[in-house]
Amino acid sequence: MSGMGSKMLELDDEDELKDFRACFVDDRSGVNYLDGNSLGRLSRAARDSIMTAIDQEWGVELIRGWEHWGELSFAIGDTLAAELLGAASGQVVVADSTSVNLYKVIMAAHSLVPDRRVLLADLNDFPTDRYILEGIAKANRMELRFIATAMDEPVVADDFAPYLDDDVAVVVLSQVNYRSGALNDLAQIAYTVHSVGAMLVGDLSHSVGAVPIALDDDDIDFAVGCTYKYLNGGPGSPAFLYARRRLQAELTQPIWGWFSARDQFTMAPGYEPVAGIGRFLVGTPPVLQLRALEGALTVVCEAGIERLRAKSLRQTELAIELFEQVLAPHGFRLASPRLGPERGGHVSFEHPHAQELTSILLRDHRVLVDYRAPNRVRFAPSPLYTSFAQVYEGIMALAKAVES
Ligand SMILES: Cc1ncc(COP(=O)(O)O)c(C=O)c1O
Structure with missing residues (x-):
């Protein structure tokens, strides 16, 4: 396993909110869902x-x-x-x-x-x-x-x-x-x-x-x-x-x-x-x-907004760190504030082919994110059910999509 892979396992293991993933129905979507700010997942309690x-x-x-x-x-x-x-x-x-x-x-x-x-x-x-x-x-x-x-x-x-x-x-x-x-x-x-x-x-x-x-x-x-x-x-x-x-x-x-x-x-x-x-x-x-x-x-x-915010910030921070390593060299621009206190729960990356890349992400990598006009790919980890590994895999998939 790569160094980054084991770091993600560690982050997921230490995640205070990790047990909340079980509050959601079994994931049969077949996708890495990073679109929780369009439609949140179905919880057992809601069902x-x-x-x-x-x-x-x-x-x-x-x-x-x-x-x-x-x-x-x-x-x-x-x-x-x-x-x-x-x-x-x-x-x-x-x-x-x-x-x-x-x-x-x-x-x-x-x-x-x-x-x-x-x-x-x-x-x-x-x-x-x-x-x-x-x-x-x-x-x-x-x-x-x-x-x-x-x-x-x-x-x-x-x-x-x-x-x-x-x-x-x-x-x-x-x-x-x-x-x-x-x-x-x-x-x-x-x-x-x-x-x-x-x-x-x-x-x-x-x-x-x-x-x-x-x-x-x-x-x-x-x-x-x-x-x-x-x-x-x-x-x-x-x-x-x-x-x-x-x-x-x-x-x-x-x-x-x-x-x-x-x-x-x-x-x-x-x-x-x-x-x-x-x-x-x-x-x-x-x-x-x-x-x-x-x-x-x-x-x-039950999770509480303070814990949700803390994890959300760590996840968007991770996305930005990975952006610098693997997306910026491919012509992406960070289209969100870099400073945590200036950021909500999602991050966007600008690229001239953002719309096409969003479709390739889903088709070839089973990663579901949003495209937002004019040229942004929007990543929204939802701290209740998104793991750090999913954030990592989503960004790496985007890098692969652009390479291809
Ligand atoms: C800022 C904002 N306001 C409003 C809406 C949607 O409003 P409605 O529920 O009436 O469709 C959205 C939907 O994404 C939104 O992002």
Whole structure:
């Protein structure tokens, strides 16, 4: 065995989280899965939870299940708040998709500063964030300003400063960039955004479950995020939404559905929202997916975000070390921050043939990673189930793919 091979065995042996691999169903995928930030793997707890919900709840309780299903969006929201988001209870709810939640919170944020006409976003942010903003700007005759940020580095408050004035209503920014994995300092940006009286919406899709988050302490106004990435909630599992408690009473969200109406079953002629975070609900939540997420979260919470972050940093560090040895000589460029504190849970490598190489990796080496336009290969080890050996093998396979 090569020196590196035995070093990987050692790292895997010393890994504090190694036993969590057994929390996931036997891997029959036939691939080295390094795409946990697109869709997390299926845990036994998620599978058991959804199967119980199917057999015991839907199968037996039928409509009577709603005597307790209504609580799920709030209970899971509170778990996320306490364990992963650094938020007190009553500020997070789980419902709808991240895109729909973005629409709701951007409009709600604007309802707090209705005379302001400008929306501000990062030109390199995830498409859905930019598109939702574009739609809101068009429908409401607002101006949408894009900040031209560096694609592979964290966005800093100074990047925003030249675009901020007292007409800015809402700023939207991902905490971890989907392409580069750059980790943005939301606390610092919130401070700058608040200095002109604007509101900040954070998209935590690539940070939740990968890095510690402190929404309350960082003074973030609103946040949204996916649950099917590092939280392993399953394809289409509903997103979460955070709204600061002190803002909740005054705001209006734009989709008035019966799940947020006061006295839902009086079927009143007009809409009046409930008090609290429940006013962000719209319609019937996906109960089976909520149950899957509830199960999946037990695994994430047991590992704990501090241990997850520590292992994730070591794994991305290893990927970067190997990049220097075997990828840089083949014309790859590191398209992620080199410094750990500036990085989320994934790393990207730029190469002119990134798309083709991603396909070759899967076809010839059974390594599953993402391609992200314009020319990046994205590696996302998920610390709950990815071994150090898998990180090593993934990078070495990429080197072989480019040699061939
Ligand atoms: C930053 C970010 N926001 C939002 C989404 C997706 O939103 P939705 O669940 O509505 O498809 C993604 C998906 O990858 C994402 O990376």
